[in-house]
Amino acid sequence: MLTERAFGEFYQRHARAVWTYVYRSTNNAADADDIVQDAFLRLLQADMVPADEEGLRRYVFRIAGNLMTDRWRKRTREKRHDTASTEQAEASPRDLDVARTFAELKPRERALLWLAYVEGDSHRDIGEALRLGGDSVKVMLSRARGRLRDLLKARGLIEGEQK
Amino acid sequence: MTQYDGEITAAEERVLSGFMRRLQSAALDCSPRMAGADVLLLKAQLVRKWDAQRRVHRPIELMEPVEIAAGFAAAVLLLSWSVPSLFDWVPRLTF
Numbered sequence: 001m002l003t004e005r006a007f008g009e010f011y012q013r014h015a016r017a018v019w020t021y022v023y024r025s026t027n028n029a030a031d032a033d034d035i036v037q038d039a040f041l042r043l044l045q046a047d048m049v050p051a052d053e054e055g056l057r058r059y060v061f062r063i064a065g066n067l068m069t070d071r072w073r074k075r076t077r078e079k080r081h082d083t084a085s086t087e088q089a090e091a092s093p094r095d096l097d098v099a100r101t102f103a104e105l106k107p108r109e110r111a112l113l114w115l116a117y118v119e120g121d122s123h124r125d126i127g128e129a130l131r132l133g134g135d136s137v138k139v140m141l142s143r144a145r146g147r148l149r150d151l152l153k154a155r156g157l158i159e160g161e162q163k
Numbered sequence: 164m165t166q167y168d169g170e171i172t173a174a175e176e177r178v179l180s181g182f183m184r185r186l187q188s189a190a191l192d193c194s195p196r197m198a199g200a201d202v203l204l205l206k207a208q209l210v211r212k213w214d215a216q217r218r219v220h221r222p223i224e225l226m227e228p229v230e231i232a233a234g235f236a237a238a239v240l241l242l243s244w245s246v247p248s249l250f251d252w253v254p255r256l257t258f
Contacts, residue, residue, distance in 0.1 A: 004204055011200040019195045024186065029193045037198055044207035095189035102186050117183035142171075149175050152182060 002049065002056075011040060014057050021119070022064050025111035027103045031071065039063040058125060065111060065129030072107055101151055109144035116141055 002010065015036060023032035042063050043049060043056070050056050102110060111130055115121040121129065123137045132140065171179070198206075 007204065008200040011203065015197055015200075016195065019197060020187075020191065023191065023193075023195070029195070033196050036195070037203065040203050041207055041210070044203065045210060092190065096192060098182070098186050098189050099192060101182075113183060117180060118187045145171055145176075145179055148179055148182070149171060152178060157178070157182070 001047070002044065007044060010053065010056060013053075014060065015040065017057075018060055018064055021061065021111075021114050022068060024099075024102065024114055025068055025107055026071075027107070027110070035064055035067045035071070038067055058121075061115070061119065061121075062125075062129045065115070066131060068107070068111060069131050101155060101157070102148075104151055105144060105147055108140070109147060112137070112141045112144045113148060 018039065019032050019036045022035045023029060026032055026035070039060050043060055046059075050059055102113075105113070108130065112126060115126045115129055123134055123141070126132070126141070127134050127137045130137075
């Protein structure tokens, strides 16, 4: 188990990264707040946690991914849709455009792409984080990349980037 | 045409990586409202305390229906034992 001080330092260093991952995946700030808090609480309650910081970080990302998966499943059953955040703070129009493009993907696709590209996770780690089998990760990630590519093409961003 | 598997070219892959990097560095359109580490530590302590209390109270809660059932059975037994003598006793009452 983590000491209070170790937890405080770990939380300080990684909470925002976990929040950004969850927020970009769910597109809902309130959900991200809840999920991140829950994930770190579960870390505190766990009897056995990885000893190294990288392992701990992956552990929290995994819990957060599992919590998101639970919510998506629940919402699918309840036939509710994502409610995009209406809060607008400091983001520039360009940042907002990037975020809106990404938000057009399905939540699970966003999570897959974030873990693969931003966190650099392996298929196995992604599978554990989102409760998916290794083969499913490969197929779904490939599909998500294809969807993102099509979105970028539709917005003329692919040609723009290739110049 | 959209054929996802294996259809992404190296150039497109570079674009996707670039887009994801941009997304990672993009300013957020809202701010996190997360609790501080001290609040989480306190919550975790409370949850642990509640769990411990629940563990202690569990046998009592489990036995509650048994106690009710035993009480009910005793009442039925007592009633079935006392009703015949009650019937004997009622006609002797004079008003």
